[in-house]
Amino acid sequence: MGFEYALVHLKYTIPPAIALTALYRPLSTRLDVYKIGFLITVAVVSTIPWDSYLIRTGIWSYPSHVIIGPRLYDIPLEEVFFFIIQTYNTSLLYLILSKPTFQPVYLSVQRPKLHPLGPHNTLWSRYRLLGQLFFAGVTAWGWHLVKVNGVGTYTGLILVWAGPFLFLLWTLAYQFILGLPISNTLIPIALATFYLWTVDTLALKRGTWVINTGTKYSMHLWDGLDIEEALFFLVTNTLIVFGQLAFDNALSILYAFPKLFPNPAVHPSPLILMQALFTSTSIYDEARLTGLQEAVLRLKRKSRSFYLASSTFQGQIRSDLMLLYSFCRVADDLVDDASSAEEANEWIAKLHRFLHIAYDGKRPESAMSSYVLKNFPYDTQSALLQLPFHKLSREPLQDLLHGFEMDLAFNSAPPIRTETNLETYAQRVAGTVAQMCNELIFYIYHSTNTLEEKHRIIQAGNRMGIALQYVNIARDISVDANIGRVYLPLAWLDEAGLSYEDVLKDPQGPRIDDLRSRLLDKAFALYEEARGAIEELPVEARGPLRVAVESYMEIGRVLRQEGFVVKAGRATVPKSRRLRVAWSALNK
Numbered sequence: 365m366g367f368e369y370a371l372v373h374l375k376y377t378i379p380p381a382i383a384l385t386a387l388y389r390p391l392s393t394r395l396d397v398y399k400i401g402f403l404i405t406v407a408v409v410s411t412i413p414w415d416s417y418l419i420r421t422g423i424w425s426y427p428s429h430v431i432i433g434p435r436l437y438d439i440p441l442e443e444v445f446f447f448i449i450q451t452y453n454t455s456l457l458y459l460i461l462s463k464p465t466f467q468p469v470y471l472s473v474q475r476p477k478l479h480p481l482g483p484h485n486t487l488w489s490r491y492r493l494l495g496q497l498f499f500a501g502v503t504a505w506g507w508h509l510v511k512v513n514g515v516g517t518y519t520g521l522i523l524v525w526a527g528p529f530l531f532l533l534w535t536l537a538y539q540f541i542l543g544l545p546i547s548n549t550l551i552p553i554a555l556a557t558f559y560l561w562t563v564d565t566l567a568l569k570r571g572t573w574v575i576n577t578g579t580k581y582s583m584h585l586w587d588g589l590d591i592e593e594a595l596f597f598l599v600t601n602t603l604i605v606f607g608q609l610a611f612d613n614a615l616s617i618l619y620a621f622p623k624l625f626p627n628p629a630v631h632p633s634p635l636i637l638m639q640a641l642f643t644s645t646s647i648y649d650e651a652r653l654t655g656l657q658e659a660v661l662r663l664k665r666k667s668r669s670f671y672l673a674s675s676t677f678q679g680q681i682r683s684d685l686m687l688l689y690s691f692c693r694v695a696d697d698l699v700d701d702a703s704s705a706e707e708a709n710e711w712i713a714k715l716h717r718f719l720h721i722a723y724d725g726k727r728p729e730s731a732m733s734s735y736v737l738k739n740f741p742y743d744t745q746s747a748l749l750q751l752p753f754h755k756l757s758r759e760p761l762q763d764l765l766h767g768f769e770m771d772l773a774f775n776s777a778p779p780i781r782t783e784t785n786l787e788t789y790a791q792r793v794a795g796t797v798a799q800m801c802n803e804l805i806f807y808i809y810h811s812t813n814t815l816e817e818k819h820r821i822i823q824a825g826n827r828m829g830i831a832l833q834y835v836n837i838a839r840d841i842s843v844d845a846n847i848g849r850v851y852l853p854l855a856w857l858d859e860a861g862l863s864y865e866d867v868l869k870d871p872q873g874p875r876i877d878d879l880r881s882r883l884l885d886k887a888f889a890l891y892e893e894a895r896g897a898i899e900e901l902p903v904e905a906r907g908p909l910r911v912a913v914e915s916y917m918e919i920g921r922v923l924r925q926e927g928f929v930v931k932a933g934r935a936t937v938p939k940s941r942r943l944r945v946a947w948s949a950l951n952k
């Protein structure tokens with residue numbers, strides 16, 4: 365009996381597990397626990413018979429003085445623990461590195477091209493075939509080496525065992541494996557493998573595990589690392605990352621295509637996941653994918669705060685919030701960028717009509733599509749058509765349009781005369797947005813809140829939206845004055861001895877600074893009053909919503925800083941500070 369192998373864990377596998385857990389903890393959800401648990405189960409169940417065979421046939425062995433003693437099918441418990449902790453660590457590394465990527469946009473439709481000599485294979489299906497041939501070839505070569513029963517036996521056993529799993533995972537998830545950025549694929553495999561190669565070198569040198577001669581090539585990748593060991597860790601980490609990718613591929617299909625999978629569960633069963641993976645790529649909804657791709661680009665280009673916040677959401681809610689953002693942004697831009705008040709009014713009328721058709725249960729869906737295709741510019745159509753309106757009530761969408769109508773009123777007379785007008789405006793353009801975010805959250809996640817509690821939380825959300833809009837107005841006083849708008853109430857200007865025209869002419873100076881502070885005080889008072897309600901939302905949404913709210917309120921904190929001078933243009937929060945804010949919001 366000895367503790368050598370246990371010490372390898374204490375020194376080399378448990379510390380990274382603790383570090384990775386601490387790093388990922390604020391972002392982790394029950395879905396992640398489910399994914400990792402599922403993969404660990406598959407890893408343990410599939411490795412035990414193979415490893416047990418290797419030990420029984422003497423391909424590798426563990427001197428009795430290096431292990432504590434208990435064995436499972438001849439496998440020392442330390443080794444069983446190795447399967448678990450390796451799967452755990454590599455999975456966490458993958459989850460951390462892939463978090464910023466919005467994976468559903470990497471799905472792609474493949475339809476056989478029509479060709480005079482019959483349907484023509486697409487490039488994708490050729491890649492799939494090439495990969496299949498490679499993994500089938502590798503498995504066959506492994507089989508041959510095992511049959512020969514010489515120095516290639518250990519290599520052969522690795523290939524025969526891993527080849528079929530890799531073949532299967534490739535067949536199911538090749539689109540993701542090839543299409544995703546390398547931060548989701550090669551990098552987690554490479555980092556985990558290089559780390560384990562180093563650990564293995566140290567363990568083999570100390571004789572913690574011994575690979576017997578006669579069934580190995582006696583070639584080394586570097587001094588102390590047998591080529592078979594290098595292959596083993598490369599292959600096992602590839603299996604783990606491919607397994608995670610296949611899982612995420614299935615989730616992306618489930619969440620991207622509501623027509624194929626209406627209302628998927630937050631934790632889908634393995635059967636549903638397989639069903640998603642076996643869905644033919646030729647029936648993927650191309651319009652939906654375009655809508656998602658455009659939504660991500662729009663969010664990335666237009667809002668750094670919400671883009672960062674969106675990456676902390678997971679699964680269905682992440683897609684739905686992006687689609688909601690895309691709709692709100694397009695609607696706002698259509699009105700703001702119109703060349704005349706008449707044109708802007710026309711857009712608002714068309715948007716009202718769009719909502720009328722969308723919420724008219726008696727009309728077929730095609731009525732909405734043909735209305736959008738006929739009446740809206742090409743680059744805005746997907747934002748309208750993909751709005752998840754069946755998860756939202758009509759009222760906040762309609763009120764948002766009423767908010768835009770208030771913006772247009774600036775063309776005739778200043779619409780924000782009193783503080784009540786200001787509050788009404790902010791409720792319409794931002795309280796409504798918060799309400800819709802919360803409606804989506806309650807739609808997707810199971811909550812134990814009563815109807816009354818939900819109503820109270822949604823009201824608090826609306827006040828938080830108003831707070832964010834006040835920050836937005838405080839930030840943009842100069843920008844708005846340049847386009848002929850002053851959102852500070854006329855009553856406040858009066859009290860400060862300023863006229864509307866004074867602010868349009870010179871939106872800077874001590875009196876404006878005082879009014880800005882007054883508005884920010886109101887914003888922070890609302891924020892303080894409403895933020896507790898975030899902690900009553902379903903647990904999966906709390907951290908990400910804190911990130912959304914805090915990143916935006918940070919703009920207000922920058923504006924409030926002693927000595928901060930607002931120049932022409934906008935106050936922004938530096939990237940490092942935004943990341944710090946997001947991190948501490950997640951850890952609250």
Ligand SMILES: CC(C)=CCC/C(C)=C/CC/C(C)=C/CC/C(C)=C/[C@@H]1[C@@H](COP(=O)(O)OP(=O)(O)O)[C@]1(C)CC/C=C(\C)CC/C=C(\C)CCC=C(C)C
Nearest residue numbers: 667670673674689692693794798801825828832897898912
């Ligand atoms: C991650 C996440 C939450 C993403 C989605 C957010 C979303 C759907 C935003 C829509 C934004 C939008 C374009 C709305 C149109 C009207 C408008 C301009 C509103 C102002 C946003 C400012 O964005 P930006 O600075 O990019 O705008 P301009 O450049 O000035 O045009 C608003 C300030 C509204 C934003 C309000 C929210 C996102 C609501 C936040 C509150 C919650 C999510 C509720 C918190 C919950 C509780 C229980 C307190």
